Amino acid sequence: MHPISQNQIISIVTPSYNQGEFIDRTIRSILSQEGSFYLDFIVMDGGSKDDSVNRIKEYADLFPNAEVTGLYQDLRFQKITGHTSCNTRCLGISYRWFSEKDNGQTHAINKGWKLAIGSVIAWLNSDDIYLDSAVEKAWNALKQNGSLALYGIGLHIDKEDQFLEFYPVEPFHRERLIDYCMICQPTVFLKADVLSKVGYLNESLGYCMDYEYWLRISKENSFWFLPEILACTRIHENTKTSQNYNVHREIVQMQKNVVGKTSNHWLFHFAHYSFKNVFPNLNHPILLKSFVRLYYYYLKLFSF
Structure with a gap:
């Protein structure tokens, strides 16, 4: 057990509300990420009325007796072992969760980011998933180039995790981004400096807060396109993107x-x-x- 630095930590926020049907798969996809980093994982539940909170808490219950591998400020990073679907494959995980009424998804993400301590930040919605090694690929790519922001290739999947189609991603160009959003949100990873340089998500937006944020970032900074499949967006009847x-x-x-x-x-x-x-x-x-x-x-x- 030893102190670690911010530059070793990635913070991922998961906003959630009544997503008990899917949130297990989201949480497992994060906790199972492999790589040479510490993971600061924050679940921001909006006071769900289904069984989401019970499911979120089940994973928190894995940590009290787990091995402590690092300390940062008052957070302990730990390794879970002996749990088939959640054995820790990165250097250690800090798992925090909150369940309280909020002002919607955008507000929940901003609340989580204000708690985040990592040098790299991201958010993954509670019905989406990361693919294996996604975080490590993004982590290494951001360390190797000077970009403030990175995105990769994303897939659309259905309720049963079956492949539907590729997200129509393209290499980055700002004028093309204005014309069409070629950036798949769950594949995006950002250096934490973005928060001081660009600010937080616009909480007046309920549908296109991600797209608006990419446009604000790209005014002064280019996105790095990583040609790797990183994440899946789940398409189902309750997704916001279905409300055309x-x-x-x-x-x-x-x-x-x-x-x-x-x-x-x-x-x-x-x-x-x-x-x-x-x-x-x-x-x-x-x-x-x-x-x-x-x-x-x-x-x-x-x-x-």
Whole structure:
């Protein structure tokens, strides 16, 4: 047992609310990460009404008798052994969890980041998962280059962990990021300096807070693209990204505020989902396409 430095620590925050169906898989994917780092893992539960808290606490109960391998400030980093799915494969883990009412996912992530102590930070939602060695790959890549931020390749999976598709990721270019978000959120790892240079997530946003943050970071800093598969985003009926109209409405307004313009891509899709929201039974392809295009030009000329 010995003191360790901040430069040896990665902090990962998991915001959660009523995700008991999936959170076991998320937590195991984090606790089982292998590599030459210490892991500061913080679960921020919003006062779940399902069995999430019991599941979160089950993992905390693995630590009281675990071997202490490092100390930082008042935190103990420990190694779990003898537990098939959670044996510690990094240098040690500090596991903290909180369950209390918050103001939503974005607020929960910011609360977690304000507690984080690592030189590298990330967040992983409670229905997403890291792949094996994802953290080590990102950790090594960030140490080897001067970038403030990194992202990799992501997959979409279903409720049963079955592969659906690749996230449409591309090498980084800011103008392309404005046009389309090619960054898959759970694959993103950030140097903690981002918090002092860029600030925290915008808590007024409930759908595109990640995309808005990437745009703010990229004003002065380039993202490093790591061509490795790092994480999976779970697609199911309760995911925010399935709420297309609300998502796109927030994105077009956010882009206008942050970038000063709304890209043609986002504006066209907002026109499409707006029209479908008002006329859900209009399925004639030619009529729908014509009306959407007219509404798109109206928005472009008079609103955005």
